[in-house]
Amino acid sequence: MSDAAQPEQPNPYVRLKRKAFAEALPLSCQLEITYRCNHLCTFCYNSPSGQREMTTEQIFEALRKIADLGVLYMTLTGGEAMCHKDFFKIAREVRRLGMALRIYSNGYLLADKRMVRRIKELSPFEVEISLHGARAETHEALTRIKGSHEKTLKAIENLSEAGIKVNIKCPITRANQDELFDIRDIGEKHGYRVTFDAVITPKDDGNQDPLALRADDEFLQKYWGEWYQELHRGQLPPRANHCAGDSEANCGTARGGFTVDPYGNVLPCVAFRRKAANVLEVDDLKEIWFTSPVLNEVRELAVSAREALDGHEDGKYFTFCLGVAETQTGDPLGLYPQAEVNAKAVRRNYELLQIEDSKAS
Numbered sequence: 001m002s003d004a005a006q007p008e009q010p011n012p013y014v015r016l017k018r019k020a021f022a023e024a025l026p027l028s029c030q031l032e033i034t035y036r037c038n039h040l041c042t043f044c045y046n047s048p049s050g051q052r053e054m055t056t057e058q059i060f061e062a063l064r065k066i067a068d069l070g071v072l073y074m075t076l077t078g079g080e081a082m083c084h085k086d087f088f089k090i091a092r093e094v095r096r097l098g099m100a101l102r103i104y105s106n107g108y109l110l111a112d113k114r115m116v117r118r119i120k121e122l123s124p125f126e127v128e129i130s131l132h133g134a135r136a137e138t139h140e141a142l143t144r145i146k147g148s149h150e151k152t153l154k155a156i157e158n159l160s161e162a163g164i165k166v167n168i169k170c171p172i173t174r175a176n177q178d179e180l181f182d183i184r185d186i187g188e189k190h191g192y193r194v195t196f197d198a199v200i201t202p203k204d205d206g207n208q209d210p211l212a213l214r215a216d217d218e219f220l221q222k223y224w225g226e227w228y229q230e231l232h233r234g235q236l237p238p239r240a241n242h243c244a245g246d247s248e249a250n251c252g253t254a255r256g257g258f259t260v261d262p263y264g265n266v267l268p269c270v271a272f273r274r275k276a277a278n279v280l281e282v283d284d285l286k287e288i289w290f291t292s293p294v295l296n297e298v299r300e301l302a303v304s305a306r307e308a309l310d311g312h313e314d315g316k317y318f319t320f321c322l323g324v325a326e327t328q329t330g331d332p333l334g335l336y337p338q339a340e341v342n343a344k345a346v347r348r349n350y351e352l353l354q355i356e357d358s359k360a361s
Helices: 012-023 056-068 087-096 113-121 136-143 148-161 180-189 209-213 217-231 293-310 322-329 337-360
Strands: 028-032 073-077 100-105 126-130 166-171 194-197 257-260 265-267
Touching (some): 028 056, 113 148, 126 148, 136 148, 148 180, 166 180, 217 337, 322 337
Parallel strands (some): 028 257, 100 126, 166 194
């Protein structure tokens, strides 16, 4: 077989992710270092319980145990991670322990170039910024902080000038669904892509109020259909969220990564809030990673979800989240409305593409 005819091989990073997914080897962790935030977003999923958050010393202890587990990528988030008084100490400890650093932020504090210079000193591999509208009125109706739109745009500009990789994230809501192309253009102006999320989730405590902001069904059909490729510069919508094409599981919850909340609780992922243990109460996270009944049950549920979706007429088009299903329906395998609407629209798009292909042939 000639070199030209050989199938393209995945790069080493993709191979590593597939191996981690298949063997439940945790490559990444999201550490919510605080629930404090300088925004009041109407659809925030955080549900602070009133417990005492970990001290900086306890966070350092958690980081050491997480690094010892073999985690390579650490995401610092919140709340607003940069609202933690010792954010930079914590971030430097992540780097000292040899983990790559990602930061999730609303960008408010990064409108200050001095803060961006301090971020650059950490050599993060990515900063993820949330942008909720192309217009100040839209963005600030969701953040409920006057001036936050201008500061977020300034943060994106500052990070761009500093040469820091940025991913702009935009949860799609009824408020901003008509501004997506303008939001995309804001990102492209600085050389950054925008990741749109078409699913609004309930709060972690099950409160359904954020769902009132969900984009309407008519819009979602257009978004996943005729608008998607134009908005994403020719990219096709994802067929499903199976992290590895031949995997038996629906997603990577409790497989390729996990989450730790501000109280030290180890959770399968940021959306699936079942406590497996407390990081401060175990000497070695390896003790629980493969033996925790919670983590093992969640892994089994991810397999069950894949099996159930494979039997659904729209199954291969579902982007399905066990955690969202549980908070929205009470059942981690329950089909929630957003997932069904999105799957039907994606399927329609692919069917139309096949029709167009047949006409062109």
